[in-house]
Amino acid sequence: MDHGEDRGERDQDHLVDLIRRRWKQDQFSPEIIRRVEGILDINTVEHRVPGAESARGFLPITSLASHSCASNSIKDKTNPKFVITRARTKILKGEEITFHYTGGLKGRFMRRKALKAGWFFWCSCSRCSSPSEQGSEINTLICSSCSGLVRPVSPLDQESIYSCEGCKDELSAKEAENREQELTKQLESFYRKKGFLRSSSWMGWRRAWS
Structure with a gap:
């Protein structure tokens, strides 16, 4: 999912220009670039560890999890090399795995x-x-x-x-x-x-x- 219809065109067009003109990668169409950038932006998970650099990546479980403000899983980011997705409640077989995309203490x-x-x-x-x-x-x-x-x-x-x-x-x-x-x-x-x-x-x- 890339939410292309909801995303602002200005930033996407800047990225298209950067990749196709400045980086000379014009074998990629504007549509493909917007699509890939949207997927990366929406579905990757940020990984922050004190004292280490911040990074984003696709995680086999977490990147596929839906959002819920009462989520049944949580990301454990205490290790600088790994992100561990842990259950915070009992998850039944076939039940959707969810985690909180924003801070749980926000109003x-x-x-x-x-x-x-x-x-x-x-x-x-x-x-x-x-x-x-x-x-x-x-x-x-x-x-x-x-x-x-x-x-x-x-x-x-x-x-x-x-x-x-x-x-x-x-x-x-x-x-x-x-x-x-x-x-x-x-x-x-x-x-x-x-x-x-x-x-x-x-x-x-x-x-x-x-």
């Missing part, structure tokens, strides 16, 4: 936008479809009026309002997204400093760190 807005930008689809997995993110509450806010839980009314709609289950106060999608970005910065800072998250209005974090 709904950031996670779905990253998937749309990088892989050209709006995720509608079981986690994205659930207002509570399958009970993880990773994207649930705490109401400033009554301390009730504030969740998206229509999780698969990026413009959905957020509503408090207690007092029924509402937040616009933009307000909820701004809150998510602020809290994401706090969480990333926490991981960098290996300290303690002092306060948060994100229910999932409050549950995890209280």
